[in-house]
Amino acid sequence: MNKKRIGVYVCHCGTNIAGVVDVENVAKWALEELGEEGVVVSKDNKFMCSSVGQELIQTDIEEQGLNRVVVAACSPHLHEKTFRTASERAGLNPYLCEMASIREQVSWVHTDKAIATQKAKAMVAGAVRRVAQHEPLEPIHVPINEATLVVGGGIAGIQAALEIANAGHPVYLVEREPSIGGHMAQFDKTFPTLDCAACILTPRMSEVGMHPKIDLMTWSEVENVDGYVGNFNVRIRKKSRFINLADCNGCGICEQKCPVKIVDKNFEAGIGYRKAIYRPFDQAIPNYPVLDQPNCTYFIKGTCKACEKFCPTGAINFEKEDELVNVEVGNIILATGYDLYDTKKIPQYGFGRLPNVFSSLEFERMCNAAGPTSGEIVLRDGVTKPKSVGIVHCAGSRDLNHNNYCSSICCMQSLKFAHLVHERTGATIYNFYIDMRTPGKDYDEFYQRVLEEKTFFIRGKVSEISDAARNEEEEGKLVVQVEDTLLGEQRRIPLDMVILSAALVPKADSGDVAKQFGISCSSNGWFSEKHPKLDPISTMTEGIFIAGCATGPKDIPASVSQGSAAAARVISYIETGVLALEPIRATVSEENCSGCRICNDLCPYNAIVFHDETMVSEINHALCQGCGTCVAACPAGAISGTGFSNEQILAQVKGLLMLDFAEPELEKVP
Amino acid sequence: MTKPFEPMIIGFTCNWCSYRAADLAGTSRKKYPPNIRLVRMMCSGRLDPVFVLEAFSGGADGVMITGCHPGECHYIEQNFKALRRVLLLKRTIEPLGINPQRLKLVWASASEGNLFAKEVETFIGEVRDLGPLNWQKRAMRNDLRLVESLPEEVPV
Secondary structure: OOOOOEEEEEEOOOOOOOOOOOHHHHHHHHHHHOHHHOEEEEEEEOOOOOHHHHHHHHHHHHHHOOOEEEEEEOOHHHHHHHHHHHHHHOOOOHHHEEEEEOHHHHHOOOOOHHHHHHHHHHHHHHHHHHHHOOOOOOOEEEEOOOOEEEEOOOHHHHHHHHHHHHOOOOEEEEOOOOOOOHHHHHOOEEOOOOEEHHHHHHHHHHHHHHOOOEEEEOOEEEEEEEEEOOEEEEEEEEOOOOEOOOOOOOOOHHHHHOOOEEEEOOOOOOOEEEEOEEOOOOOOOOOOOEEOHHHOHHHHHOOOOHHHHHOOOOOEOOOOOOEEEEEEEOEEEEOOOEEEOOHHHOHHHOEOOEOOEEEHHHHHHHHOOOOOOOOOOOOOOOOOOOOEEEEEEEEOOOOOOOOOOOOOOHHHHHHHHHHHHHHHHOOEEEEEEOOOOOOOOOHHHHHHHHHHOOOEEEEOOEEEEEOOOOOHHHOOOEEEEEEEOOOOEEEEEEEOEEEEEEOEEEOOOHHHHHHHHOOOEOOOOOEOOOEOOOEOOEOOOOOEEEOHHHHOOOOHHHHHHHHHHHHHHHHHHHHHOEEEEOOOOEEEOOOOOOOOOOOOOOOOOOOEEEEOOOOEEEEOOOOOOOOOHHHHHOOOOOEEEOOOOHHHHHHHHHHHOOOOOOOOOOOOOO | OOOOOOOOEEEEEEOOOHHHHHHHHHHOOOOOOOOEEEEEEOOHHHOOHHHHHHHHHOOOOEEEEEEOOOOOOOOOOHHHHHHHHHHHHHHHHOOOOOOHHHEEEEEOOOOOHHHHHHHHHHHHHHHHHHOOOOHHHHHHHOOOOOHHHOOOOOOO
């Protein structure tokens, strides 16, 4: 084995590091004391990440024949790639370059110069010893299947599917409900432009329905996901609609003739009705109805078949069963959306007990011209127009008893409600808010407009909504008890109608979905991004992307942007054809494996397979994400982890412990 | 006057949460005592008990393991495996003459720079109170005889 020739480069980072750490001293010490470890070059530079700094490394690799590089500078999360690329340019394998984070972990968090310098030296020693154990690595290449699976047919999923399909690549769009459209299809208007939601959404929906590259599977659910980036195998259950789709022309006669009327808790948010055979709304895509088996008279009593009798094309098929489809895709985009917080969980607001307290989605349906009241804003009795309306922001948001986060859309949604009530009823309107949050384009202008419409804004969290009148004025009304924090007094406001702007919460089964696709959730239940700022649409699992409200509350423009962004990433993967993965992977040595299978159950990605014939385990490198749990667990030490091997970590620990504490300096750096 | 005892702590941090929390503590210039030196791992589940023992025998007075909060692991659930190992390890090191309080597991997400700094500071204080470990020296002094005879370090 050839001799280690290690170059150490200590960065000043202007005064960021040099202000606390004696950088020259560290560099000098490394050359003098770590010579035995293989250090042959040790230098300091004002900015190692500058082109001058990078060239310094390159020149030394070329001229001094360095075969390992240590850069003591900032966190590897910032510049590891920079220095690895610089090493690679000089012909050194990029994985033979290691960083010591003496800025984030030393100069920025410590003040005593002598001790900080000592710690920086120890960290350099750790990195030098570690890098000596490094082996050249090559990225793992996996081919990418051209097809993509998009889960969720709301606006984010629609956008993602269209972007990919328009680039010429096949897409499978899976939606659980009978139609795509998601929550946006339920809305009447969208803020702040007051565009009609259906008018802007339905063209997109029909584009999806007709797109030759999109295979739309509604009333379907993903049952199983196998495989890894580039090569997923997904089993989808197409639930039976009890309709022969080839024969159905979507005339809707079955729906008219069906004698069963059911409260539609889903699309109509519980304030409207649908039949047992139905399309959720007129512009549904696809336009085929769904037979609701648990509520169908034929399935309950064995007679009826009115739909079959009147169907002009004979498309009804009571024997039709669920269909299982297997698809192979290279990437998956999850755009599974959100649920509305159940405001019954806030008992003091009286939803479900006081008839004229409405949830935001109920109000959306009520406003909608295609909704149960044809767009009339009326009380629960269905006829009386309210003369006074209260809108409660943050119902279940920003509340430690419910959800501690801001649901982001409720302020604007409440302003939209205020405008619609004003426009359609002329009622007096009160908005009860904690803080007004209007950070989007034209959002605050809309707030100004609503202010000019003489809506009252009361800054305070509503403590109770009740029907207990204390005087004549409150008789027969809903009374909102609130502390007006601007006036500094308690107020009781009698109103005809109250709308609760409920919080957005993760889908009830988001935890199961996350598990199915092998991604993680935050403590609130939203899907976790790879990086909250720099990679908000990727997940930790390669090839699985997230878009829209599945990652947290978002308005429509943000959901659309994320749909496009996820699509762009997928398209770039498809166009490349082959993906290079970080080679941080675990490998089983066949010779040393005793076949105990301890590792088999530890892997959350099912990357470890056991071969019965040879009685050894093997790790699939495309599935393995490199966490290293199996490496640590193997009792035979048969599993090694590239990039983070036992030898590397132990060598680093030894290096870190090389130096004891320095005598503290009397003079502290301010 | 003798030099006051300053403990040496080795920290094993998860690449995705606590290593980034340490980054954030740095970026936000949050000060904590310099007694800790960090090792990055891809996941707290990578923690091989040998790493901890090697750190103690190499001169560390305390070992801190930091991972993502339960349910937030970037590898889905591997931090629970770290938790299991740490609990077992605490029982293992006790008969070896190491106070289990010298080993600590902390959950810190990438956004919890302040928490990370605070936990480090607390742990350094705890280990400072326990005094120097000198595990290897004590073991040598005892001529590697049965570990029961190891002096001091009786857990409370």
